Amino acid sequence: FPMRRLVGFWGAFVILTALVAAGVLVVTKTTLRELGGAVAQVGRRIWAWRRKPVAVAPKVAATVRKVKPTTPTLKKSAPANGPAATSRAPKPPKAKSRPKPQPRPNTDGYELPPLELLHLGEAEGINRRSLEQTAAALEDALIQHGVDAKLVRIVPGPTVTRYEIELAPGVKVSRVTSLSHDIAYALASADVRILAPIPGKSAIGIEVPNARRRVITLGDILRSDVAAKEKNPVSIGLGMDISGKALMLNIDELPHVLIAGATGAGKSSCINAIVTSILARATPEEVRLILVDPKRVELGQYNGVPHLMTRVITNPKKAAEALQWAVAEMDRRYELLADAGVRDIGSYREKWDAGGLDEESFDRFPYIVIIVDELNDLMMVAGRAVEESVVRIAQMARAVGIHLVLATQRPSVNVITGVIKANVPSRLAFAVASQTDSRVILDSSGAEKLVGLGDMLVVTAREPKPERIQGAFVTEDEVRSVVDWVKGQRKSQYEAKMFEAAEKKAAVEEExxxxxxxxxxxxxxxxxxxxxxxxxxxxxxxxxxxxxxxxxxxxxxxxxxxxxxxxxxxxxxxxxxxxxxxxxxxxx
Missing domain, CATH: 1.10.10.10 (Winged helix-like DNA-binding domain superfamily/Winged helix DNA-binding domain)
Known part of the structure; x- marks a missing residue:
């Protein structure tokens, strides 16, 4: 009452309220800054709760606290690289009539498999509420750790969603990268990957795995507009990037690729997608294959297709002999290029098609793609011979159309030697166990943060910065359908001279x-x-x-x-x- 007489009712109320609040802060050891942050957080949550949910459209243009999320165009595309990774398996379309083959001139009646044999995946809607909740949790985590940043864009992808943030002037990028574990804790996700900065942007990308992944099928890629524009016969359907764009990879531009990752990460599915892409897009006159499968169970289903130069090789010593034959074939082709007065296979084939080369002295040789499913077994049995052949092919074979695809589940320096890495600039890195394994493959970290089942980082000679891709998945039934189609078009014609020199040498050594x-x-x-x-x-x-x-x-x-x-x-x-x-x- 004395205070009420001095300052009146409202004055006494304000003073007593302030004293009580100060006492609470002292007792609970809470600072004014922490109190303000808590009040702001409660206000944001109330505001987000009161907002009405925005309907998902092919292109989302609504804002989340002045954030413009960018979503991919949702055509018939879908999730990860394997049935175990999917929230919903792709359903084959009902075929009312026999699918029509793809047209291809000058193939002596050979018809490419119809792309309808490769099924489309099912589109998945975007959970707007989940995106908003994750964005709010991310902003709260940055505020709590004193990072002045603004969320500017949300990019939902098939496997992960990228949250792009811009830092205030004077804030170091290292402050965000050092908080990777704290951000992962706040978002309740162990596989958060921080891209600092995003190539070509003044922003930091925080990639968070989606709760529901979408299946990306090989049909989604090969039946897309991007694939329709790609005419090179050695272009393969690799997968879909984080923005939902189909990605075709031209092996002729790589020109050799190394695939590595832990067991179950998606290497074998990637190899099946590569082989199936070639069978679906190229004739045997355009591309021939040499498949090496020491495990004997991954590539045996392709035996008998007309694209093969020999049966699928399962013996490591035979594989070393096949690589030596490829070196000899490379030397022969270089002699033909020199005699024809051209520099590469593209110019040579143009001159051949124009009738500028004598058919008796020259031949229109096809591209040769050599795919090794497990390099580790070859290096253990015939390491020196394999490494010498691989290095020679990698150094010189691009101009004559011979390309290597090497895969291994053991990314150690004993398998991926420095000489091989120096001559194979393109890498596909799947999920690995440690940062050390990631550095062996990519010369940088990042692969240890992948979520597996087709999630990969792609590095090429043209794009040295790793790009995150969700690999395309092709089922065994789809592979069988394509293989049966190409077998029905033409019988296999194996190269009889591939192992002839090695057999003669073995006979002489036996003598x-x-x-x-x-x-x-x-x-x-x-x-x-x-x-x-x-x-x-x-x-x-x-x-x-x-x-x-x-x-x-x-x-x-x-x-x-x-x-x-x-x-x-x-x-x-x-x-x-x-x-x-x-x-x-x-x-x-």
């Missing part, structure tokens, strides 16, 4: 008891021409050790070329120079 044929021929010529069966002479002339020289001499004895050992004396030679020359001429 010489496993010894190097070149060493044996040189030793035979030295002994016969000098008429001196001396082990020490072989050591000096051939620069080999005593044990090996003795073994070579024993083999010559078993062939009847020299006589038995006579102690320290040289062995007697039983073959004349004329007989040796006749034997060499007959063997040649």
């Amino acid at each position: 010489f008891d496993g010894e190097d044929p070149d060493i044996m021929r040189q030793a035979m010529e030295l002994v016969v021409r000098s008429q001196l069966g001396s082990t020490s002479m072989l050591q000096r002339k051939l620069r080999i050790g005593f044990a090996r020289a003795g073994r070579v001499m024993d083999i010559l004895e078993s062939k009847g070329i020299v006589g038995p050992s006579e102690g320290s004396k040289a062995r007697e030679v039983h073959m004349t120079v004329e007989e040796f020359e006749a034997t060499m001429a007959a063997s040649q």
Whole structure:
């Protein structure tokens, strides 16, 4: 009452209220800044709750607290790379009549498979309320940690949604990147990826996995307008980017690609999509395939298609021989390019089609795509031979239309060596277990934050910054339908000479008891021409050790070329120079 007499009723009320509030702040140890943030947060939530939900349209233009979310055009596209990742499996359309094949001139009656064999995925609506709640939680997390930033754009994708924020002047980008764990905690998601900055923008992207993923099928990609405009026969349907745009990848521009990721991340599905894309878009005259499958179960379904140059290779040693054949084929094609006076396969084929090359001396060679499903097995069995062939092809084969697609689930430096990485600039990185594995593949982190099942980062020679893509998924039934169609068009024609040189070499080595044929021929010529069966002479002339020289001499004895050992004396030679020359001429 004394205070009421001094300042009146309202004055006393204000003073007592202020004293009570100050006492509460002191007792609870709360600052005025924290109190203001809490009040603002409550106000924003009340405002968001009172707002009416906005209906989803193909292009969303509504604002969320002055934020303009950009959504992809929702055509017949859908989720992830595998049935386990989907919220709804794609349903095949009801075919009322036999689908028409794609037109392709000058193919001697060969008809490409109709794209209707590849099913479209089902479109998924965008959950506006979920986007708003996540955006509010993200802004609250930034405010609580004292980061002055503004949410400017929301980009919903098939697998993740990107929230783009702009920082106030003077705020360092590192303040946001250092809060990655705190942001993941606030959004209740362990796989939050921060892109700082977004390439080509003055903004930071925070990518949050969607609660419901959409299936992206190979039919969505190959039946899109982007694929219709792409005419190169080695262009493949890779998947869909975060903005919902179909992505076609031209292998001719890569020109070689390395695919790596943990088990179950989507590598095999990606390889099936690559092979099926080629079968669906190219004739055997345009593209031929060499498939290597050490696991024996992934690519066997493609046996018998006319695009194959040989049956699917399952033996690592046979795979090394196939790579050596590809090196020899590369050298042959370069000789043809030099004789034709052109620089690459594109100019060569244009000159051939125009009738500028003699059919007796030249041939219209196709593109060759070599796909290795598990590089690790090849490196363990024939590492040196495989690495040498891979490096030679990677360095020189682009101009003659030979391309490599190498896949491995073990992204270690023993498999992906520095020499291979230096010559294979394009990478497809699927989900890996650690940041170290991501750096082996991409030379940067990021792949450890992927959510698996087709979620990948793509790096090419033209785009060195990783781009996040949801890979296209193709079912076994779709693959079987395409394979049956192409088998019905033409029988397979395998390359008979692919393993011929290796078989001849093996026969010669067997004849010489496993010894190097070149060493044996040189030793035979030295002994016969000098008429001196001396082990020490072989050591000096051939620069080999005593044990090996003795073994070579024993083999010559078993062939009847020299006589038995006579102690320290040289062995007697039983073959004349004329007989040796006749034997060499007959063997040649």
